[in-house]
Amino acid sequence: MNREGAETFLRLLAEAEMRKQLAPDPPPWAGGPGSGRVKVYVVGQALIAVNALDHEIVGDVLADFDVAVSVRRLHGATPARTVRAASAARLAAQLQPGRPRPPLQPGAPGPPPAVLGLWARFARVRPTGSTGSPGPAAPPPDHDPGEGTADRFVPIGLTVPFHQGNLSGELYLMSFAHTGSDARLIVLWGKPTLSREHELGLQRAERFPVSLFTVTDDRGSVYELDSTYNDGSEWISQINLRPAPPDGIRWIEVAAPPGRAVRVNLNPASGPPRGGDEASAATLSAGEQLLIKLAEELLVAAQFPLAMRPELPAAAPSVVQSMGTGLGGIIAGLEAVDVLPPLSPIPARLAALCESLRIDGHEIAAAPADDLPEPWLSLLTYYQRRKPDIARVRDGFAALTAALPVLDGIRLALVGLHNTQGTTVLHVLARGVRREERLGPHGINLDFPLSFWLRDDGGRWHVAHPAGWHPADHEHSIGLLLVPPLPRSTEWVEVLAAGRSGEVRVRLPLRWGSPP
Amino acid sequence: MTDGQNRAWFGCLPGCEAHLPCGQGQHVIRWEAGELRLLNHPDAEAELVLAALGGEKVRCVEVAQAWGQHAGDLSVLAIGPRGPADKIAVSWNDLDTAERAAQRVGQLGYRPPSVTSRPPPALAAASARQQQAMHDRERAMRRRNDMLSLLALGYGFQVRLLGQVAEAHADQPEEAMRKIRPALVAAITARLAPVAEEWLGIDPDQVVVTPHRGPGWGSTELTGRAEQRRLRVSLPVGWLARVWAAGLALTGRHLVVAVAQAGWPDARVLALRAPGTEPVPLDVHATAPGLADGVLDVRPDAADAPHWEV
Numbered sequence: 001m002n003r004e005g006a007e008t009f010l011r012l013l014a015e016a017e018m019r020k021q022l023a024p025d026p027p028p029w030a031g032g033p034g035s036g037r038v039k040v041y042v043v044g045q046a047l048i049a050v051n052a053l054d055h056e057i058v059g060d061v062l063a064d065f066d067v068a069v070s071v072r073r074l075h076g077a078t079p080a081r082t083v084r085a086a087s088a089a090r091l092a093a094q095l096q097p098g099r100p101r102p103p104l105q106p107g108a109p110g111p112p113p114a115v116l117g118l119w120a121r122f123a124r125v126r127p128t129g130s131t132g133s134p135g136p137a138a139p140p141p142d143h144d145p146g147e148g149t150a151d152r153f154v155p156i157g158l159t160v161p162f163h164q165g166n167l168s169g170e171l172y173l174m175s176f177a178h179t180g181s182d183a184r185l186i187v188l189w190g191k192p193t194l195s196r197e198h199e200l201g202l203q204r205a206e207r208f209p210v211s212l213f214t215v216t217d218d219r220g221s222v223y224e225l226d227s228t229y230n231d232g233s234e235w236i237s238q239i240n241l242r243p244a245p246p247d248g249i250r251w252i253e254v255a256a257p258p259g260r261a262v263r264v265n266l267n268p269a270s271g272p273p274r275g276g277d278e279a280s281a282a283t284l285s286a287g288e289q290l291l292i293k294l295a296e297e298l299l300v301a302a303q304f305p306l307a308m309r310p311e312l313p314a315a316a317p318s319v320v321q322s323m324g325t326g327l328g329g330i331i332a333g334l335e336a337v338d339v340l341p342p343l344s345p346i347p348a349r350l351a352a353l354c355e356s357l358r359i360d361g362h363e364i365a366a367a368p369a370d371d372l373p374e375p376w377l378s379l380l381t382y383y384q385r386r387k388p389d390i391a392r393v394r395d396g397f398a399a400l401t402a403a404l405p406v407l408d409g410i411r412l413a414l415v416g417l418h419n420t421q422g423t424t425v426l427h428v429l430a431r432g433v434r435r436e437e438r439l440g441p442h443g444i445n446l447d448f449p450l451s452f453w454l455r456d457d458g459g460r461w462h463v464a465h466p467a468g469w470h471p472a473d474h475e476h477s478i479g480l481l482l483v484p485p486l487p488r489s490t491e492w493v494e495v496l497a498a499g500r501s502g503e504v505r506v507r508l509p510l511r512w513g514s515p516p
Numbered sequence: 517m518t519d520g521q522n523r524a525w526f527g528c529l530p531g532c533e534a535h536l537p538c539g540q541g542q543h544v545i546r547w548e549a550g551e552l553r554l555l556n557h558p559d560a561e562a563e564l565v566l567a568a569l570g571g572e573k574v575r576c577v578e579v580a581q582a583w584g585q586h587a588g589d590l591s592v593l594a595i596g597p598r599g600p601a602d603k604i605a606v607s608w609n610d611l612d613t614a615e616r617a618a619q620r621v622g623q624l625g626y627r628p629p630s631v632t633s634r635p636p637p638a639l640a641a642a643s644a645r646q647q648q649a650m651h652d653r654e655r656a657m658r659r660r661n662d663m664l665s666l667l668a669l670g671y672g673f674q675v676r677l678l679g680q681v682a683e684a685h686a687d688q689p690e691e692a693m694r695k696i697r698p699a700l701v702a703a704i705t706a707r708l709a710p711v712a713e714e715w716l717g718i719d720p721d722q723v724v725v726t727p728h729r730g731p732g733w734g735s736t737e738l739t740g741r742a743e744q745r746r747l748r749v750s751l752p753v754g755w756l757a758r759v760w761a762a763g764l765a766l767t768g769r770h771l772v773v774a775v776a777q778a779g780w781p782d783a784r785v786l787a788l789r790a791p792g793t794e795p796v797p798l799d800v801h802a803t804a805p806g807l808a809d810g811v812l813d814v815r816p817d818a819a820d821a822p823h824w825e826v
Contacts, residue, residue: 004694011594011702016721019709022602064594066661071595071667073603 002337006052007061009336013329014040027515032326035325035361042326042441044335049440050286050335059157109447137349137460142328152178153413154266156185157399157511162212162256171213172513173198173403174416175401177268177429179475183244185215185254185264186415186427188236201330208237212256215241216392217249218442222338228470236418238477277506287340291331292451292498293444295353297344298323303483323442324354328363330441345369349376356380375453375496376377378461392422393485398510400493406432408499409448417486417510424485426454426464428478435471451503454482455494462486488512525683525754526550527778528762530804530822532672537608538575545576545669547676552583579669582662583677588684590696593703595663596678597671599710600763600821604674614664617746618657620665650794671821686754693727700753701725707756708749711765716791718747728752732773738791747791759785767800768826781822800824 012444017036044058158174163169164289170190177184189208208227215223223241245266255261284292303319331347334340340347348369354362369479372380397418404412412430417426430448438446445466452464486493495506531548543556554560554576563574564581586592597604601826665675682703685696693700696800704727709720722745728734734750751773759765764772770787777784781802786795803821 004698007698008701011698012705014594015702015706019598019720037765061594063656064591067591067663068595070607071604072602072666073612075607391753 001050001052001339002410003052006047006161006333006337007057007318009333010040010044010047010053010058010061013043013333014061018065018068021069031503036069037062038322039326039329043329045439046290046330047333047337049290049446050337050339050439051445052333052339057402071110078302094187105334146215151180151403151413152176152266153401153403153415155399155401155511156264156265157397157513158254158262159513160254160256161192161212161259162209163259164209164212164257167209171254172418173262173264173395173426174397174399174418175418176252176264177401177415178244179413179415179429179431181244183241184238184383184476185241186236188418210239213239214255214261215252216255216261217241217245217252219249221245223252236425237481238470251402277405277504278504279504280351281502282498282500285339285341285344286441286500287331287334288344288346289449289451289500290334290440290444291346293440294327294330294442294451295350295467296451296463297374297442297444298353298357298359299376299383299463300483302383303379320357324359324362326363326441327354327367331364331366349373353380355445357383369436375455375461375463377454378459379463379483393419393424394488395419395421396488397513398490399407400508400510402495402506402508404495404506405496405504407497407504408432408452408501410499412450412497414495414508417482419485419488422485424462424482425467426480428480430476430478431474433476433478435469446489448478449499451496451498453496454479455496456486456490457492458490460484523778524550525679525686525757526604526676526762527752528758528764528775528780528783528802530780530802534669534673534678536575536579536668538571540600543806545579547673550680552580554580560579561765566703569642571668575665579665582665586662586677589681590685590699591663592666592677592681593699595667597674597764598706600671604667604671606664608668611661614657614661618654618661635685641705654748675761675821679757682753682756682761683758686752686757690729693729697727700727703752704753704756710749711760711771712747712749715766715769715771718745722746724748726750733786733795734740736771736773736788736791748786749791753796762801763821764800766823768798770796770798770826772798779797783824798826800826 010110017039021036040062041058044053044061047053048058136182153332156175158173159194160171160173161169162171172188172190174186174188176311177186209224210227215225217223223243223245225239227237227239241252249266251265251267253261253263276441298320301323325379327350331340331350335342347366349372351362351364351366352368352370352372354360354364355368356372357380393420397416400414400417402414404414411428411432415427415429417424433447435447440446447469454462454464456462462482462484464480464482466478467481470477490510492507492509495504495508497504526549529544533544533546535542535544537543538556541556543554546555547554557574557576559561560574560580561578562576563571567573568576587744593770667674685700688696704736705723705725708725709723712718712723713720724819726748728750729752734752734755735748736750737748739746739748755773758775758778759772762775764775764783764785766772767785767787772785772787774786775783776786776797781804782799783802784797784799787798788795802824805824
């Protein structure tokens with residue numbers, strides 16, 4: 001890795017941006033006061049993402065840039081701010097830690113947690129103590145206690161009603177997952193019905209009463225239960241079984257008062273048939289992978305207002321417009337440090353995507369490509385219609401399970417999917433990843449480096465975006481927000497997961513359960 | 517043969533002075549032959565001790581301290597002027613404003629809660645993070661204010677400090693150079709590019725610099741056409757100190773690449789009439805920086821730069 005070249009590139013970029021911004025008659029592409037800094041910032045983040053630079057150097061370059069620009073503006077005229085520059089300045093402001101999400105309309109139902117999580121990512125909300133930008137990727141854990149053990153994933157799709165005292169509700173069983181030494185039910189809680197006393201707060205209620213439930217197996221063993229939640233939502237959770245059921249168990253029964261136990265057949269063959277996996281090798285460079293993630297982030301950002309508020313007729317373009325800033329610099333920087341081949345087709349595709357989304361000022365040198373990947377085109381079509389589905393997708397959950405082949409050292413298992421408040425979240429268990437809150441340029445999630453798409457039975461593609469994440473030592477539970485959401489009429493999906501070393505496609509039937 | 521290795525880097529730089537508010541009056545700081553002198557503070561060290569013990573702060577002494585602390589700071593190269601036309605007009609009022617702002621931040625800063633029992637680990641960790649963030653912020657503000665005070669001395673002092681920093685890093689061994697080369701490349705590019713624009717009419721973005729090491733003055737080459745046009749220049753890091761800081765970079769329509777015989781106001785330099793040619797010796801003569809009201813007054817504008825002619 002040419003680290004010296006990376007730092008030289010960033011410092012020269014900062015110099016060129018300062019020269020442009022301070023010119024007596026700045027060229028129109030200079031973009032105003034904020035955009036120069038944003039360019040240096042995002043290019044620095046890109047170089048960090050491919051391990052060409054570390055945070056400290058990027059921080060030093062930015063600090064010097066800030067002082068250099070500010071001392072020259074103390075008593076001088078400021079170049080006129082263009083609309084685009086204002087957007088960039090807003091974006092720069094968003095780069096500050098702790099920036100809150102936009103206020104919601106009073107009385108309006110709040111967006112689902114998965115969408116709030118996504119907004120937080122666009123707004124660059126970082127955890128305390130985090131630098132908010134990516135660092136060199138940490139290696140996955142040295143030792144995985146589950147390694148070598150046969151995993152078992154079983155789709156369920158059953159509902160367990162419960163009622164005790166003043167509390168009633170339903171628990172939806174999406175799947176059973178047994179990996180390594182851990183076994184759990186992936187569940188979705190229906191909205192509980194509380195008595196009047198509970199509603200008035202006179203009596204403390206356990207909204208998700210795991211303690212009401214019992215799980216027994218075909219050998220009469222009773223399991224201790226506890227639950228863990230994704231950080232994006234507590235409606236979806238895992239009910240962990242302790243100890244894990246031994247091999248050879250044919251079924252378990254899940255019971256809650258006052259109803260009958262619901263039997264779950266743990267024979268994977270009992271589930272619906274699944275299409276064969278198609279795997280193919282690839283040799284993507286680190287730079288190409290980063291650009292693909294950037295393209296997907298652009299596509300998600302373009303859909304985002306639609307995903308959050310389907311009733312809105314058009315997407316607000318300002319965030320997407322701002323995301324064009326620095327793309328040309330990122331590409332040049334990646335080429336300069338030899339992590340992007342000069343003949344790579346990705347820059348031209350990214351240029352075409354920017355053109356399609358009417359993002360100007362991206363400064364990508366490559367001419368826009370004529371051919372775009374089919375999933376990108378599908379989302380572009382959805383975006384350009386600017387007319388979301390007439391009705392918000394209906395709530396519900398779908399039982400599906402699939403263990404995907406390892407991609408770039410990451411093993412993903414799909415364990416369920418649900419629609420809530422107009423959004424779709426796909427639940428996966430992931431091994432070989434680390435939760436470090438590493439954000440790349442324009443907020444791309446570096447902790448989840450894979451490209452992940454679903455194609456529905458109508459041929460429309462949905463991009464998956466990490467929204468909820470429950471970290472663990474070896475296996476993480478991740479909620480992937482699907483954009484656009486998946487209609488409940490979907491009978492099957494094709495999953496496309498891609499990394500640097502290859503891609504895999506799996507066709508899966510969906511077994512939709514009762515609406516929560 | 518240049519005298520670069522034999523003579524001090526500031527051989528072509530005359531002394532300069534700045535007036536600054538200090539205590540109840542206006543004091544004078546003078547730069548002479550690479551040294552900073554506080555004309556109104558004959559015993560600066562004693563005053564420093566008194567200030568540390570709670571005595572009145574002495575701005576002249578603080579500025580001299582900042583000068584010493586940043587004499588090897590590569591940030592000076594990133595922030596300092598790119599040429600006489602690059603106006604960095606920091607006033608002492610600006611510095612006062614910045615210092616007051618820093619004090620307010622300090623007063624509003626984090627104070628640990630007064631608890632009698634030990635806080636929970638998570639709270640303690642959060643508190644430690646907050647304190648660290650506050651210290652980082654205060655350090656950054658101090659550094660920024662130091663930089664403002666040095667810039668407030670005016671253009672003449674700015675280029676002399678820049679020359680001192682460049683010279684401090686000019687002859688580092690290769691291992692050390694690997695770490696600082698990116699900053700040095702950017703620093704030379706930043707100052708050579710506007711000179712090249714004036715010399716050849718080339719777009720500053722088309723100037724490509726590599727630091728020259730070893731014997732000789734370096735090289736220049738003009739390649740390509742239109743958007744592919746590039747001026748490739750290899751110059752030693754010391755060029756910044758010996759040539760650029762002295763205001764010699766473009767003299768008599770020549771790009772000066774080295775000083776053959778340093779001196780003020782007369783010197784002999786090696787200069788290029790065009791890229792790709794060999795340098796020729798030129799005898800040059802300087803006129804003093806601008807006078808204001810008959811007094812040498814260092815101000816942050818082009819008038820502070822000496823003017824050299826063949």
